[in-house]
Amino acid sequence: MAIIGNIIKGFIEARDTLSKERNPIEEQKKVLQELLEKAKETQFGQHYQFGAILNSENVAKAYAETVPYFDYNKISGEWWTRTLKGEPNVTWPGSPDFFALSSGTTGKKSKRIPVTEDMIAxxxxAGIKQVYALSNFDMPADFFEKEIMMLGSSTxxxxxxGHKEGEISGISASNIPFWFKKYYKPGEEIAKIDDWDERVLTIAKEAKNWDIGALSGIPSWMELMLKKVIEYHNLEHIHEIWPNLQVYTSGGVAFDPYEKSFNALLGRPIQIIDTYLASEGFMAFQSGPDTNAMKLITDNGIYFEFVPFKSEYINEDGSLVEDAPALTLDQVQRDEDYVLIISTVSGTWRYLIGDTIAFTDVENAEIKITGRTKFFLNTVGSQLSVNKLNDAVKHLEEELDIKIPEYTLCAKRFDDGFYHSWYLGSDRSVDSTKTAEILDSFLKQANKNYKVARSKALEGVKVAFVPQEVFAEWSGANKKKGGQVKMERVMGEEKFEEWEAFVAQEMEN
Incomplete structure (x- = not known):
């Protein structure tokens, strides 16, 4: 009998029963008030007159009218460079102990995002809130005695x-509570291995000694780790070595493109739980099994604003135009795409995180991630967001009975005009012409703007298949293997030239 597991499960269920009803709108008003109050004496707070904003009749409106939007380059160039040089009280009281190196999806230079003690807390x-939410999934008692494999960047x-730097997954893992360490795998020693391939090989060697009940990490790298364990031990599937595996906590990107290839590595279905942990904070998690949406954490040091995701508000580089309207939580609508703007206890103010989201339930502040602002494909008026591209790839998987966990594309000019040039990552290729026809037909039906573009400047679709491993090697070549890395779903022409040259070289080797 799982005595400890029953105690833990009972505590979680009792704690969830006692939880009060949430009011996300009121929680957000309180969070904004607290953020401004705490930071009003910082250099940033004085410059933008936080004191006056706090005394206004409508704090949210005054805040939006006074403080401009910031992307990373703007806030780093104007403010965080001072913090990096050791100046205290720049955008948040004191000095941060950590900086998160954001691998990102564009450029080879890491971003350095402050992570304060308040953000660690x-x-x-947020992690504890997610644990409490497990009461909604009706997990068996023995699940709470199993080990958890957290596959992130090096700790x-x-x-x-005077500060420490690493990816947010490494920073988080290096700050786990003492009581959690007995459950945490691969353990502190292996987690410190910086080389991704060496770390995964070490995990594979040790896998037989662990009783893993849950996995946590970005899907693409989790897949490669599971494949290595299966290959090393000559298994049919991962449940042969981890028979008690019941949960996978996904995050960072939409799980849909990986669903088919991920499930092929399992001996039986497991519970998939989505989370939204970025370098800038832990923003949302899936709170129940009957939905794939995530609940925004509206009472935990992050204030959210939402800009309608329309082409007239988005610059070509993915930034926002200055007068783009920002909505608060009480103004949003269901099933509309929004650019997410955050202000946080790390001194991040009206910050364009780069993700787009849509609400599935406004009253309960439940969302799904729909894409990235920089992955918005609109070069020839097709107006395709990543969720539409993901849907198209999922349709291909069903029509062709193949697995396509990775892809990238570019609106590329050929001699006879613009085409959407796709590279599909799959260990089995099919006829490229047939694939292009299926893609083109699906997108015409799914997106009216694409259909219009196809009748004008967009000539069609071109498709090339490459092994899935090529995508991982591309990330490795850009010093981004493992951790919080997200593959570029849409590339500009210059980056796409680099990608095609890399693919050609890999295919020759």
Missing amino acids: SIKK DLRERQ
């Missing part, structure tokens, strides 16, 4: 000018 609090953080 916020991430821990061997680098010392730099």
Whole structure:
């Protein structure tokens, strides 16, 4: 009998029963008030007159009218460079102990995003909220006695000018509570291995010694780790070595493109739980099994605003035009795409995180991630967001009975005009012409703007198949293998040239 598991499960269920009803709109008003109050004496708070904003009749409206939008380059260039040089009280009181190196999806230079003590506390609090939500999934008692494989970036953080640097998954794992360490795998020693391939090989060697009940990490890298374990031990599927595996907590990107290839590695279905943990904070998690939407965490040091995701509000580089309207939680509508704007306890103000979301339930603040602002394909008026591209790839998987966990594309000019040039990552290829026809037909039916573009400047679709491993090697070549890495779903022409040259070289080797 799982005595400890029953105790833990009972505590979680009792705690969830006692939880009060949420009011996300009121929680967000309180969070904004607290953020402004705490930061009003910082350099940023004085510059933008937080004190005056707090005294206004409508704090949210005054805040939006006074403080401009910031993307990383703007807030880093104007403010965070001072923090990196050691100046205190720049955008948040004191000095941050950590900086998250955001691997991102564009460019080879890492972003450095401050992670304050308040943000560490916020991430821990969000993690506890997610654990409490497990009461909704009706997990068996013995699940709470199993180990959890957290596959992130290295926890061997680098010392730099009085602070430590690493990816957010590494920072989070290096700050796990003492009581959790007995459940945490691969353990502190293996987690510190910086080289991704060496770390995964070490995990494969040790896998037989662990009783894993849950997995946590980005789907693409989790798949590759599971494949390595299966290959190393000559298994049919992962449940042969981890028979008690019941849960996978996904995050960072939409799980849909990976669903078919991921499930092929399992001996039986497991519960998939989506989370939204970024370098800038832990923002949402799936709170029940009857939905794939995630609940925004509206009472935990992050204030959210939402800009309608329309082409007239988005610059070509993915940034926002200055006068793009921002909505608060009480103004949004269901099933509309929004650019997510956040302000946080790390001194991040009206910050364009780069993700687009849509609400599935406004009253309960439940969302799904629909894409990235920089992955918005509108070069020739096709107006395709990543969720539409994901839907098209899923349709291909069903029509052709293949697995396509990775892809990228570009609106590329050929001699006879613009085409959407797709690279599909799959270990089995089919006829490229047939695939292109299926893609083109699906997108015409699914998106009216694409259909219009096809009658004008867009000539059609071109498709090439490459092994899935090529996508991982591309990330490795850009010093982004493992961790929080997200593959570029849409590339500009210059980056796409680099990608095609890389693919050609890989296919020759």
